[in-house]
Amino acid sequence: MTGETAPVAARDEADPVAVIEVQAAVLTRNFELLRRRSGFDSQLDRAGYLLLLALDSLGPSDIGTLAAALGLDPSTVGRQVAAAEGKGLVTRNPDPQDRRRSVVTASPDGLARMAELSVARQRRTTKMLAGWSVEDLAQLARMFTRYNEEVAHHYFTGIDQVGCAAPHDQPKHSTAEDDS
Amino acid sequence: MTGETAPVAARDEADPVAVIEVQAAVLTRNFELLRRRSGFDSQLDRAGYLLLLALDSLGPSDIGTLAAALGLDPSTVGRQVAAAEGKGLVTRNPDPQDRRRSVVTASPDGLARMAELSVARQRRTTKMLAGWSVEDLAQLARMFTRYNEEVAHHYFTGIDQVGCAAPHDQPKHSTAEDDS
DNA sequence: GTTATTATCGGCATAATGCAGATATTACAG
DNA sequence: CTGTAATATCTGCATTATGCCGATAATAAC
Numbered sequence: 001m002t003g004e005t006a007p008v009a010a011r012d013e014a015d016p017v018a019v020i021e022v023q024a025a026v027l028t029r030n031f032e033l034l035r036r037r038s039g040f041d042s043q044l045d046r047a048g049y050l051l052l053l054a055l056d057s058l059g060p061s062d063i064g065t066l067a068a069a070l071g072l073d074p075s076t077v078g079r080q081v082a083a084a085e086g087k088g089l090v091t092r093n094p095d096p097q098d099r100r101r102s103v104v105t106a107s108p109d110g111l112a113r114m115a116e117l118s119v120a121r122q123r124r125t126t127k128m129l130a131g132w133s134v135e136d137l138a139q140l141a142r143m144f145t146r147y148n149e150e151v152a153h154h155y156f157t158g159i160d161q162v163g164c165a166a167p168h169d170q171p172k173h174s175t176a177e178d179d180s
Numbered sequence: 181m182t183g184e185t186a187p188v189a190a191r192d193e194a195d196p197v198a199v200i201e202v203q204a205a206v207l208t209r210n211f212e213l214l215r216r217r218s219g220f221d222s223q224l225d226r227a228g229y230l231l232l233l234a235l236d237s238l239g240p241s242d243i244g245t246l247a248a249a250l251g252l253d254p255s256t257v258g259r260q261v262a263a264a265e266g267k268g269l270v271t272r273n274p275d276p277q278d279r280r281r282s283v284v285t286a287s288p289d290g291l292a293r294m295a296e297l298s299v300a301r302q303r304r305t306t307k308m309l310a311g312w313s314v315e316d317l318a319q320l321a322r323m324f325t326r327y328n329e330e331v332a333h334h335y336f337t338g339i340d341q342v343g344c345a346a347p348h349d350q351p352k353h354s355t356a357e358d359d360s
Numbered sequence: 361g362t363t364a365t366t367a368t369c370g371g372c373a374t375a376a377t378g379c380a381g382a383t384a385t386t387a388c389a390g
Numbered sequence: 391c392t393g394t395a396a397t398a399t400c401t402g403c404a405t406t407a408t409g410c411c412g413a414t415a416a417t418a419a420c
Contacts, residue, residue: 016317021298021305023324024207029230030331031208033251036377047407050209064367071213073409078368080407100367100416118201125201128334129327137196140327143320144203147309151210154308216408227376244398253378258399260376280385280398 024147044113047080048089052106052114055090060105062095071156089113204327224293227260228269232294235270235286242281251336269293 035046044052054069055061063081067074081104084090089110095101106114129137215226224232234249235241241249247257261284264270269290275281286294309317 015302016314016321017306017309018302019321020309020317020324021301023321023328024211024305025301026328027204027324027331028208028211029251030328030336031204034335037251062367071209074368075370075410076408078370082369098367098417102368121201121205122195122198125204126197128330129197129200134196136323136326137200139319140323141196141199141203143316143323144200144207146316147320148203148206148210150308151207155214156210242398243400254399255379255401256377258401262400278386278398282399 020147043087044089044110044117048084048087049114049117051077051080051084052089052110055104055106056111056114060103062101062103064101066104084110200327223267224269224290224297228264228267229294229297231257231260231264232269232286232290235284236291236294240283240285242275242283244281246284264290 050070051066054066058065058069061069063074063078066081067077070077081090081092085092089107091105091107092102093105095103129140132140230250231246234246238245238249243254243258243261246261247254250257261270261272265272269287271285271287272282273285275283309320312320
């Protein structure tokens with residue numbers, strides 16, 4: 001029948017760009033599936049994790065700043081902050097200088113949970129990539145970072161890439177030096 | 181003040197695994213933002229694109245097979261198929277052998293739209309990575325693919341990784357002989 | 361002091377999904 | 391052949407996350 005061979009979308013394995021495009025989409029889809037299938041942590045969900053990560057990187061911030069950093073609507077971030085506050089992950093105090101703002105601060109408990117989750121995720125990644133050589137791991141890390149830098153540069157110039165290019169630690173020199 | 185000092189989640193740049201974990205999360209988040217900010221195609225949305233991709237790879241299939249391939253609930257895929265059918269992207273015929281099943285087939289128009297979108301995405305990727313050397317592109321493609329293979333192997337052993345790792349395997353398009 | 365701007369919040373609508381129940385069809389045991 | 395179990399799909403309901411718009415409170419500008 002028709003579906004036998006030769007898919008129409010010629011995913012040319014010889015064209016690296018085609019492979020990259022498809023694999024990036026696959027990676028995104030896989031992460032979405034993982035997120036739906038097993039909530040990693042009931043106490044610190046994905047939104048909370050990213051929120052804490054942003055607060056950890058930016059320091060105490062108002063909701064507008066957080067929304068800009070996360071690329072979300074202020075109302076959405078406001079709800080996320082409210083939820084995190086209910087769980088004791090962050091605290092919210094009115095800014096003395098400008099009492100319209102509420103300054104959101106990561107609580108020690110929130111930071112601890114975030115670090116804990118970060119360690120757990122790294123442990124999973126370590127186990128998943130156990131068979132890789134150190135050189136391959138370093139290469140993947142470089143490639144991922146460079147790729148995300150390009151995405152940010154081309155599509156998110158206005159957004160602080162929290163967790164991508166932290167303010168103080170510029171991922172050094174992603175020069176195209178490495179081969180093999 | 182906390183923003184200047186070392187963040188708690190020590191993103192050790194010397195540890196490739198830590199970088200990989202963070203960058204994978206960043207990539208996923210970036211893609212979600214892009215998806216929300218600009219609907220690429222009103223006629224062929226993301227779900228439709230993935231559905232067509234699966235049909236292109238598997239050949240005509242019933243909803244259950246598609247749901248397994250996509251890692252989604254059959255009811256969800258049923259709705260996606262209904263939407264795609266309404267747009268003329270797929271056709272649905274009752275299976276003569278088993279009239280409980282409806283065999284979904286990609287229409288020529290659907291395949292054309294899918295290929296068109298695929299080309300457009302590749303063109304965007306090409307432009308985004310214009311400054312990269314051919315060797316770096318090949319390296320990124322390899323790293324992406326290997327990484328996704330590991331994810332699939334560790335977390336999606338039961339799911340057909342459509343569009344992920346199906347270079348030379350025959351698409352078994354047969355009408356679901358899996359009634360064991 | 362009045363008006364414009366800003367930050368946040370709350371209501372409403374939207375999109376995508378999973379689960380449970382209903383229905384139709386097939387398979388199997390007697 | 392009949393009755394029961396299993397299967398595929400569909401429909402209704404609930405959930406989650408989000409964006410937009412308007413309201414409210416506070417600040418800034420004139």
